[in-house]
Amino acid sequence: MSSVPAVTPVEISPWHHQSVLVVDDEPGMVSFLQRSLALRCGWVATAGSVDEAAELLNRRHFDLIVLDIALPGRSGVEWLHQLRDQGFAGDVVLMTAYADLETAIDALRAGAADFLLKPFSVAQMLNAVKRCFERSSLRRENFVLRRELDQRDDSVEGMVGNSAMIRDVCARIKRIAPTPSTVLIHGESGTGKELAARALHRMSSRADGPFVPINCAAIAQDLIESELFGHVKGAFTGAASGREGLFYYARGGTLFLDEISELPLLLQAKLLRVLEEHKVRPVGSEQEVPVDVRVIVATNRTLVEEVAAGRFRRDLYYRLQVVEVLMPPLRERLEDLPDLVHYFIGQLSARLGVAEFACDAAVLARLTRYNWPGNVRELKNLVERSLILGYCADDFVPDEEAAAASPAPSAGDTASGYAEGITPDAGGEDSLAAIERRHILGVLETCKGNKSEAARRLGVSRKTLERKCAAWGV
DSSP states (O other): OOOSSSSOOOOOOOOOEEEEEEEEEOHHHHHHHHHHTTTTEEEEEEEESHHHHHHHHHHHHHHHEEEEESOOOEEEHHHHHHHHHHTTSEEEEEESSOOOOOHHHHHHOOOOSSSEESSHHHHHHHHHHHHHHHHHHHHHHHHHHHHHHHHHOOOOOOOOOHHHHHHHHHHHHHHHHHOOOOEEEEETTTTTTTHHHHHHHHTTTTTSSOOOEEEESSSOOOOOOOOHHEOOOTTTTOOOOTTTOOOHHTTTTTEEEEEEEGGGGGHHHHHHHHHSEEEOOBBBBBSSSEEOOEEEESSOOOHHHHHHTTOOOOOHHHHTEEEEEEEEEEEGGGGHHHHHHHHHHHHHHHHHHHHHHHOOOHHHHHHHSOOTTTTHHHHHHEEEEHHHHHHOHHHHHHOOHHHHHHHOOOOOOOOOOSSSTTTTSSTTTHHHHHHHHHHHHHHHTTTTTTHHHHHHHHSSSSHHHHHHHHTTTT
């Protein structure tokens, strides 16, 4: 067996995050593959039979399986058929010393990603592995893009405004972005915390990697650990196959954890461990998987108060408090309001395919007398409703009496993208509260009563939606 050359004719990208399972009953071939791959991959495990390999696969995730066809007991092709039936989506490279057309066709039908005829060179093997890892990377990118499209709330792509506050935020983001540090973003709901997180990602060295957002309040507590860290087959009821978590999909990029204060205490401890060791342990696995991820978190609560109340771990708070960004509420930067209104009119009219409307100085002056408890998101929703229903200056501005009665939310308030400071039953049929109620119930009806989906479309947490529905007796 030839030794591994110091330089191969293959251009090798760093695969130190990739794991490979080699399955072959020939010790010499196993040794050859293990030595060649261990120089380039983060983890290489070996097995001499299908049963042994299946046991390893049940305990941890592997990015690639290099599988011999002729094995004692079950053949490699037979096991590959079974893996595909069970939902295994990873790449498999099949090896054989006895290739014929029928075998090759069977391998393709089973879902093999590549086919190696023994004996093969190091370069041939590495080329096959490289092709598989490149396809795997494309699948991850497509997954993240689909998730972003599913969860996108059409928030603005850049900071809009020229107030001193927003200029300070932009300067801070520009200074923080190139660093690898964890960032904690504070701000009331609707102030643009995800917008700030996306800006931090775009201006960082990880801009070419994925940006993966997750709302910690929008996922059931018994599922969020699996969502973040992944799970192996059989880890819990319904886990018919293994699945990678969002930390895995965010490798090389940024993971944005919104509403971090909603994480259960037990999971807070596990998150702290990930931040310290840069490794995740999928649910039900005995092995840890290294991850290269920048973490940005956001909250609309005051974490110091959450720590004092015993709802947030003190050690995690200090770990997250490396660098902080405070997103100011709209009522404290009202000089930006005209720019925001004109920006939303242009952006939303193009997306909705409707004509723009002109907003005169008198209307803008009335808008500045409202305290905007739902912040920029509430303003955007108001513009969108006016574009859809037809602009009228009298209907466009929020009711000034309701505005005067609407208290400004505190830093720890859970006000989301709608005017939660306004009593749900206040005002007439055309009041902001009534319009809000009709809009929310209309979205809920469109989603056939699915509150999680309705909350996602509205850009609020499920808890907020349930609180509003309870107040309305829905």
